[in-house]
Amino acid sequence: MSNELRTLALAVVLGFVHILLATHFATRRNGIWWNVGPRDQAMPPLEGVAGRLDRASRNFLETFPLFAAALLAAHLSGRNGVLTLWGTQLYFWGRVVYLPLYVLGVPVVRSVVWSVAAVGIFLILLALL
Numbered sequence: 001m002s003n004e005l006r007t008l009a010l011a012v013v014l015g016f017v018h019i020l021l022a023t024h025f026a027t028r029r030n031g032i033w034w035n036v037g038p039r040d041q042a043m044p045p046l047e048g049v050a051g052r053l054d055r056a057s058r059n060f061l062e063t064f065p066l067f068a069a070a071l072l073a074a075h076l077s078g079r080n081g082v083l084t085l086w087g088t089q090l091y092f093w094g095r096v097v098y099l100p101l102y103v104l105g106v107p108v109v110r111s112v113v114w115s116v117a118a119v120g121i122f123l124i125l126l127a128l129l
Helices: 003-030 030-038 048-076 084-103 110-129
Strands: none
Touching: 003 048, 003 084, 003 110, 030 048, 048 084, 084 110
C-alpha cells in the first residue's frame, strides 16, 4: 500500500474521531435519550466545547471528500509522486492539528492550519495536471 493510501486510511480514522467526539459532547449536553431517539424535536444550538466539536466535525466532513476524491484520482491515474506525498501529509497533519485548535477556540492560527490542509489538497490536484 502506498504512503498516500495509508494516509487516506488514517484520515478516515480521524473522521471517526471527529464524529465520536462531537457526538459524545452533544450527548452530554442533550442527554442519552436525545442520542438514541429520533431527534425530531429542535434543540438549542450547541455552545462551548460541544459546539466547537460539532463545527470542527462538519468542517472535516466538508473537506474530506475533496481530499479523498483528489487522492483516489491521482492514485488511479498513476500520478503518485512528490506532490501527492506532500499533499497527503499536509492535509492529514493539518487536520490533526486543526481539531485541538478548534476545540480550544484558538483564533487565527486555526485558520492558518486549515489553509495548510487546503494546500495539501491543491498539491494533489496539481499532480493530476
